[in-house]
Amino acid sequence: MKRLGTSLATVLLAVGLGTGLAGCGGDDGGSGDGDTANEPIQITFEGGDVTPKGERVDVSTGTVTFEITADEPGGVHVHSSPEQEFDFEAGTNTYEVTIDTPGLVEVESHDPEVVIVQLQVQ
Template sequence: MPSFHRPFGRTCATAAATVTLALALAACGSTAEDAAPTAEPTDATTSVTPSAATSSGAPASPTPESTDLGPLLTVDINGKDVSPNAEEIDLGAGEKLLVEVDSDRAGELHVHSAPEQFIEFAAGATNTELVVNTPGTVEVEDHETSAVVAIIEVR
């Protein structure tokens, strides 16, 4: 019977990819109590900064229309309906991304960066600035539905 030997390097690469995928999927199953804090970055690579909103739910000044705040991600949530669907965004490392969430429920967006970040939002309008300093591909998903709202390519 002929013997088949798989090259050791390919076996290790396959195993490493499998472990990486399993860890990424497991991270989405964690609860907020297991996760890093939302408002304070855990190191110098990323940060999430909530911004103020007026009592009417409109963002406080400055607004994206009046100043150049950089790229904008607008997320609309109505129950289980979440949009956009995997919007592609190019972002420079350290560049601010304004995230505007308009939702009929409170919830949380998971930002799969290193370290992972969380954007908590209330029912109504929530505005947050997101900064990712580590280059790579970062997914942003709604925790409740697991819908991927954006794929950020950080250069």
């Protein structure tokens, strides 16, 4: 009985390892960290209003670009870890932040107090 149990465990272990190796090989075909360019995220500040309003956007870890069109200067908070913030100018300008940690990251304006987008970082 004991001998049978041991050999069964050995077979299961071998199968498990084989599956694991196949999985690794498959992953190598994908893109590495930071290789995937994220589409710029468009944000508009106009007349005290912000667009979008809390929309969820899928992004990859690495550089996230915001294209901000604003009628007056302001600031944006990126609730990543660590937290980041940047000021933007009036007009249309592009700003970049780097997010290395996967998770849900809220991008907020504090004036007006709104969540602009939620980045689903993968």
